[in-house]
Amino acid sequence: MSQHRHPGRAGAVPALPDLPEATVARLPEYLRALHNVAETGHETISSEGLANAAGVNSAKLRKDLSHLGSYGTRGVGYDVALLVEQIEYVLGLTQRRAVALVGVGNLGHALAGYDGFAGRGFRIVALFDADPRRIGEEINGLVVRHIDELPEVAAEESVAIGVIATPAAAAQRVADQLVAVGVTSILNFAPCVLAVPEGVDVRKVDLAIELQILSFHEHRKAALTALPAAGGSALTALPGGFAVTESQEAIGT
Amino acid sequence: MSQHRHPGRAGAVPALPDLPEATVARLPEYLRALHNVAETGHETISSEGLANAAGVNSAKLRKDLSHLGSYGTRGVGYDVALLVEQIEYVLGLTQRRAVALVGVGNLGHALAGYDGFAGRGFRIVALFDADPRRIGEEINGLVVRHIDELPEVAAEESVAIGVIATPAAAAQRVADQLVAVGVTSILNFAPCVLAVPEGVDVRKVDLAIELQILSFHEHRKAALTALPAAGGSALTALPGGFAVTESQEAIGT
DNA sequence: AGCTGTGAAGTATTTCACAGCT
DNA sequence: AGCTGTGAAATACTTCACAGCT
Incomplete structure (x- = not known):
């Protein structure tokens, strides 16, 4: 058994094994x-x-x-x-981590109002935007502030995670601002790649990409049913036996 | 190296290699x-x-x-x-695939209004909900219809992909309805696992899960800086050298 | 000289199958 | 008898490093 013997420490809490x-x-x-x-x-x-x-x-x-x-x-x-x-x-959920959301357009609005965060270990503590027309708007009990106020707010609320829901063109600038105030975890909904310093983690969610991956599989299924194809599972006739399809993983690696 | 030699077919179009x-x-x-x-x-x-x-x-x-x-x-x-x-x-994007969106609550609303789909190979052709108060509402030029009208609409528009943006409790039922009308690709935003027949692809996006993964890394970084820690990269002092962090992959697997 | 395409090596992840605890 | 924990085998994915085309 070649595993991580993390040094002694006979306590109940296992000092963070490094998980795959x-x-x-x-x-x-x-x-x-x-x-x-x-x-x-x-x-x-x-x-x-x-x-x-x-x-x-x-x-x-x-x-x-x-x-x-x-x-x-x-x-x-x-x-x-x-x-x-x-x-x-x-997972570090024993503390309720503070999340700042930047970009309250279409998607940002929905995220700001999403009640699924609270029950799962997070609270949104601040909303930002760059568009003056949105500043001051109240969403779910929080007032939208200008992105330039980020430094004050971040210090006050000790923001742990930044969520970027801006257009792609603005995302890198926002990421830089988040990093500048010490945020080391970013969830990026903008369809672009972010450059960040080492030590900062970025996860990306791109809705169009998800659809495109599904599209590939649709395409492939269509190509398969077009062939005569001996062997294995017919895709045309829906089999009755339901099953959880495995690999409905939540976002990869 | 043991790889997929798919038989000959010397055409210009490579008849869908099976990609990893x-x-x-x-x-x-x-x-x-x-x-x-x-x-x-x-x-x-x-x-x-x-x-x-x-x-x-x-x-x-x-x-x-x-x-x-x-x-x-x-x-x-x-x-x-x-x-x-x-x-x-x-990716099968030469045809513009028809997407049906079920659930026009908070998130569904945002998705319905998201203009990023059109430019990337998709068009939302129908919106559904089960709540009578939402039926008839117009979003982005589409009228919200009752989920029970799905069969007619699916036939009419030949829906290729279903997007589920309902609460978790409703998601399985919706998935069953989508499958029943012949949809074989589902993008699921509800925080639950869906059971579907073989041949149906499900991809899942769960916003809270993304945050929890980031939380883990925050937790780990905090644990590391707490240690004296010889060897390797210091995480405390932000190094100036920016770089794209690799593995900002879009969703897993 | 530059840059792709790819065997081969290295690493990560999944799955098998069963020893060993309760 | 049932079910976890885990070596070992199998598979998947990434990276290296260089042959070979332009």
Whole structure:
């Protein structure tokens, strides 16, 4: 077993094992599934059960969880409450992180109003825009401020994560401003690549890209059904047997 | 190297090579970068140049493009227009695919109004909701219809892709309805796992998950700076040397 | 001389299959 | 008997480094 013996420390809390990125990307999904399970009143769940709820296979789930240090009981399963606690700890969700949102156009507006953040460990503490016509507008209890006020607000609220929902042309400038005030994590909805210094993490969500990936698979399916194609699964007749399709992963690596 | 020799077929159009998923996920980013390059008037671009514009390294880019069949010229680079055409063909963007959007709440509203789709190969042809209060509302020239009208509309408009922007509780039912009318590609914004028959592709975007992944890295960075930590890159002092951070990939897998 | 295309090596991730705890 | 934790095998992906075309 060639694994990370992180030095001694016989305490309950495992001082952050360094997880594979692929594992990190799945932990939030496990957490969501666990919250669902908890609501149904179950106190423990097997790897098989949780894997189904999270849309992965059970071997993968077990390996992922084993990286956390293993909080299951053989013959029984995982303690739901304990596992929730562990994953929340590892993901750093024990503190409610402050998020600043820049760009309250079409998409930014929706994000500002999205109530899914609060329950999942985040609170939006400030809204910014560069367009004078939007400054002062109130959304969900927050007033939109000019982006140049970012330094004051960031210091005041100790912003941990910046979300960019501006047009592509403005995104790099905003990223620079965020980095300048010490933000080291950025979620970018603008369709462009951001240059940031080492140590700053950027994740990107591009809606058109998602559709284009689906388009590729549509195209391929169409090409396959056009062929005579011996072997394997017919795609034309929809098979009745439903199944969770595996690899509905949440965003890659 | 054990790779996919797909049988002969010596035509100009490469009858859809089966690309690695990781490559498929990057092609849209290359396409976007190429459009930017085209606007600057360049007719060719090197792998190095395009790789920079897309935020990947050049070896990866060359390997990705080589899967398409190779449309570069040694000593020169890639013909921008030709490469755009090739990628659009492979992604199936030569036809403008019809998208149906279900759920015009907070997020759905924003998606319905997002103008980034039109320029990237898609047109939203119908909006649906289950809430009677929303039916009849007009957004961006489209009227919101009741989800039960999906069968008629889908037949009429030959919907290729369904986008689910409903609350989690409603998402599975909507997915079933989409599948029932023959939709085989779904983009799911609801925070839940969907069960779909084989042959149906689901991609998931979950905003809270993205933030949680960033949170993990914040947490880890904080843990690292807390240590004395010999070796390697200091994270505390921001180094001035900017760089595109690699792996700003658009969504996983 | 420059730049692509690609075997081969290196790394990461998934899956198998089973030992070992409860 | 049931279910976790994990080596080992299999697969996927990335990177290197250079042959070979222009």
